Amino acid sequence: MGDPVAGYTSRIQQQELEIHSLTAELESLKNPQGLGLSSHLDGLREENAKLKYRLNVLKRSLQEERSQCSKTMMNINQRLQEIFGEAIREACPDLENPPLAVTPNQQAKFGDYQCNSAMAMAQMMKSKGLKVNPRQIAENIQQNIPDNELIEKTEIAGPGFINVHLKRSFVSKLLTNLLLNGVQPPPLESKKKVVVDFSSPNIAKEMHVGHLRSTIIGDSMCRLFEFLGYDVLRLNHVGDWGTQFGMLIAHLQDKFPNYLTVSPPIGDLQAFYKESKKRFDEEEDFKKRAYQCVVKLQSKDPAFIKGWNLICDVSRNEFQKVYNCLDIQIIERGESFYQEKMTAVVKEFEAKGLVEMDEGRKIVFAPGQQIPLTVVKSDGGYTYDTSDLAALRHRLFDEKADIIIYVTDSGQGTHFQVVFAAAQMIGWYDPNVTRVEHAGFGVVLGEDKKKFKTRSGDTVRLMDLLDEGLKRSMDKLKEKDRDKVLSTEDLTKAQRSVAFGCIKYADLSHNRINDYVFSFDKMLDDRGNTAAYLLYAFTRIRSIARLANIDEAALRKAAETTEVLLEHDKEWKLGKCLLRFPEILQKILDDLLLHTLCDYLYELATTFTEFYDSCYCIEKDRQTGEVVKVNMWRMLLCDATAAIMAKGFDILGINPVSRM
Helix, strand or coil, X not given: CCCHHXXXXXXXXXXXXXXXXXXXXXXXXXXXXXXXXXXXXXXXXXXXXXXXXXXXXXXXXXXXXXXXXXXXXXXXXXXXXXXXXXXHHHHCCCCCCCCCCEEECCCHHHCCEEECHHHHHHHHHHHCCCCCCHHHHHXXXXXXXXXCCCEEEEEEECCCEEEEEECHHHHXXXXXXXXXXXXXXXXXXXXXXXXXXXXXXXXXXXXXXXXXXXXXXXXXXXXXXXXXXXXXXXXXXCECCCCHHHHHHHHHHHHCCCCCCCCCCCCCHHHHHHHHHHHHHHCHHHHHHHHHHHHHHHXXXXXXXXXXXXXXXXXXXXXXXXHHHHCCCCEECCHHHHHHHHHHHHHHHHHCCCCEEECCEEEECCCCCCCCXXXXXXXXXXXXXXXXXXXXXXXXXXXXCCEEEECCEHHHXXXXXXXXXXXXXXXXXXXXXXXEEECCECCEEXXXXXXXXXXXXXXXXXXXXXXXXXXXXXXXXXXXXXXXXXXXXXXXXXXXXXXXXXXXXXXXXXXXXXXXXXXXXXXCCCCCCCHXXXXXXXXXXXXXXXXXXXXXXXXHXXXXXXXXXXXXXXXXXXXXXXXXXXXXXXXXXXXXXXXXXXXXXXXXXXXXXXXXXXCXXXXXXXXXXXXXXXXXXXXXXXXXXXXXXXXXXXXXXXXXXXXX
């Protein structure tokens, strides 16, 4: 048996295509001049009526099919855009590409959503010499809103805002679907391949706070794409090749001459790197040997490959400690992977006449770019430009990626802009078909608003930072006396959840494009938009059912039999907030700005608090404290809130615990 949701989705897509075809046919029939006036006009009108009937039957069928795709969450905003898009086309058939703007209403008294297209449409018409009052346009749109499953009523306000009131019964059904089927993403039109290039530290160097942002942001983007059903390849483009390995291997030979048979005890690779760099700068003979080692390494001499692998393995072990703490899954595919592919890339550019000579270098100018790419240095060696071109080509042609995201600091923005332009110039991809994007981010600042450093001025080691986070989170838990009520195991779980969750959330809750100030005090504060606040709120929500002795089986049965009532204003506000989750994910998919999800989770937590303070979920005897009444529909709203928060945490890479 195939997936019924996939079957329904396919049928919906076929029906939508037929609806578009029928709509176009209707439009042509409305204008018989193009067909030539003839005695067939009556026949055309009859055909028009039949087509309208078929169109309405298809639309009703489409709505029924949608309601049966109940495993997935509906994107209400997207559905309203479809409804208003159709109304706008009917109201103004001659307006080409009319603007479509549907947003959640900020004030409940004006309804739930708002269509703001009329004013922009009036401006478009004015530019064509047609002066139409936007309120009149809004009235025309309102009159052409098709029959649908979710709008209760619409009202026109101000100069032409169309306020939309949703049907409470329909919202209640969507919440029941959520409770019965879990948090399921909207159906995908097609399963696209996504490559995300993130983290990317350098071999033989410590991971520092700069790698923190790339690692956390990249992982969260992968989690989002994975949840939505994409095929995701997580790549770690480590710096594992280049001239620095010549000096490292030469130093390895001197310090551990028997390294081929006995694994050298390199405990501190950073110190080892500094020692070799000092010799490289000060000892001429050592410098010559280092260059000879590079040549041997590039010619794949087994002894030198062994030394290179030893150095890489020491670094990998250090990187993995960080990845284990942050729960990061990633596949290493460093610069060395693309070495064999660079020659072919340069030849391809040369064959198409795109390479110029410049003082012995081979360079490539891409259209609209002022800076060229250097694909071959004057000494015949390749560069980062060549490596990045080879990597992009491999991802497009070998991995067959539909979407490629590079998560690095904003300082590399210009470089990637030139690489992408060169790839388009040579015909590797069409940006209208394949999405290739640099998701840049700002730097991490200390509380003094300067680049984050240790007191001695060194770059902050990432493991030191994570260890400090663990210490601070334990202090916070003890301050709240959690060590007196939690078992040792639960306390350790809570410590890790708070420490790493707070570090991730502090990063993700800021717009990635901006710099952000790293402050343990702020991120561990359990007030305001912090992970500490949200984790405690989540634990409290999860505990409501436990304190009322309601287990998961009872909640499941209630979801099957109990209508989720939304009569109280705070119930209605919470229900609508829960169902905005797919809209939030769609927005992030479009702009890759994850702080939107953090803002939403904070809004959800505060909306829940308003609901819980105003609406009794459990009623207790004031004297005995015994539960005398359970308002099960409100318990279901608690359960739905916990489910959405848990999925949001999962996308952010935060691991909440049941007891805190």
